[in-house]
Amino acid sequence: MSVSQKNGLFSTLKQDVPASIVVFLVAVPLCLGIALASGAPLFSGIIAGIVGGIVVGALSGSQLGVSGPAAGLAVIVLSAINELGSFEIFLAAVVISGVIQLILGYAKAGIIGYYFPSSVIKGMLSGIGIIIILKQIPHGFGYDKDYEGSLKFVQSDGHNTLSEIYHMFEAISPGAAIITALSMVVLILWERPFMKQIKLFQIVQGPLVVVTMGILLNMLFKTIPSLALNTDQVVAVPVASSIAGFFGQFTTPDFSQILSPAVWTIGATIAIVASLETLLCLEATDKLDPQKRVTPTNRELKAQGIGNIISGFIGGLPITQVIVRSSTNIQSGGQTKMSAILHGVIMLICAMAIPNVLNLIPLASLAAILFIVGYKLAKPALFKQMYALGKEHFIPFMVTIAGIIFTDLLVGIVLGLVVAVMYILYNNYKKPFLFESDKHLNDNYLHLELAEDVTFINKASILKTLGQVPDGSKIMIDASRSINICQDVIEIIDEFKTSAQYRNIEVVIKEREKKGVENQRRAVEFALKEI
Structure with missing residues (x-):
């Protein structure tokens, strides 16, 4: 990294530091939720978040992308751990996946990301926005049966995205609902032009105020039994009794089965899925970037590969670039990769020094923040814009959205891509x-x-x-x-x-x-x- 690049990173700290804190707050419960869904130790999600921020953030060419454990890999990880019979053997597969990604980067496989039509990428962003809102509605009302970070239509608790909202009405938590409502008021006010004219509110981000208010309300509600939050309605970072205990949560891989075909198959599967998800999120992040910077895709694959090698060696889940965290970074005012790096540093320091404070953060506060993120990704104006472009753009856009909502991220993108390719074939059929x-x-x-x-x-x-x-x-x-x-x-x-x-x-x-x-x-x- 050149001196000018370093100066550029540090010159925007006024914007990057507040953005990194917001991304950190959103990332912590997502890391824990994905680890829970993966059947892995909870701390493995935190490790992946730290490595994704510090290591991948430093090596990546993406200025606004944020990496960490991804919901799209949760099912693969869960079945892989069960198949291999040991989390430590699974970590060896994670290391292998990183090596494969590194090879893909040097083989210039990153060009694959450029073959996805804009209508599909925009559909992915809108679909993610809608699914974020739908998934966070139950959390906002204190019904936390499904894990944070879930993107699948059929959920881990046996319900689906829509039926979960219906079942939510059977167990609404008044305390969580109050925190969500007050948080939404604060966040909406913070977006008003008159608020942005006040210098203090330009420095202090609305989400930081929301989280602070949520912690204070949570402490207050502990004295009011009818409003008190349950343990599953707040962040749950593993708490170590000492520094030695903290580092004892890191795990090393077991390479005794390194020659097993199953380990290599799982490693290759993780590498392919993680690379594809990263390239898609990378393309989407570049489209959201106000400065419209273009990220070198091959460099990103190399950075992800090194990140997965390190994550596997110290007990972390596999890593990809994640659109929820990346879009949160952009909408919180992040300017350079320093925000991603700092979010990893903050996660490391807080997990080591103040996990008890993190465990006071209500999930309802974070749900309110994600409501705003989801709305900005799926604004009605974007639907009008895509409709005006004609059906060859609008239909793949809508198919991608529907596919993401009713299946999952990758399946939705494949469906949208198939429809987009059909239009291309049809137009080529007409115009040879x-x-x-x-x-x-x-x-x-x-x-x-x-x-x-x-x-x-x-x-x-x-x-x-x-x-x-x-x-x-x-x-x-x-x-x-x-x-x-x-x-x-x-x-x-x-x-x-x-x-x-x-x-x-x-x-x-x-x-x-x-x-x-x-x-x-x-x-x-x-x-x-x-x-």
């Missing part, structure tokens, strides 16, 4: 060539002008059009503008020339004048030679 009746049809003379790039996707349309050429006519196939013609299409044209001899059709081929790559030129000349 240019044909206008007033320009390209004169006295039974047809003129078909091929596009610059004609691929196998265009086979059906070209075959159908050539099959409709009337007997006894003349047709010019104009390839003068074509840069690339797929061999499949060349064969179709070649076969049409042969059949044209029996239908009294005169075929004229107009080739590209500019010489291209030698092999391509020879292939085109061979197939498109005039009769």
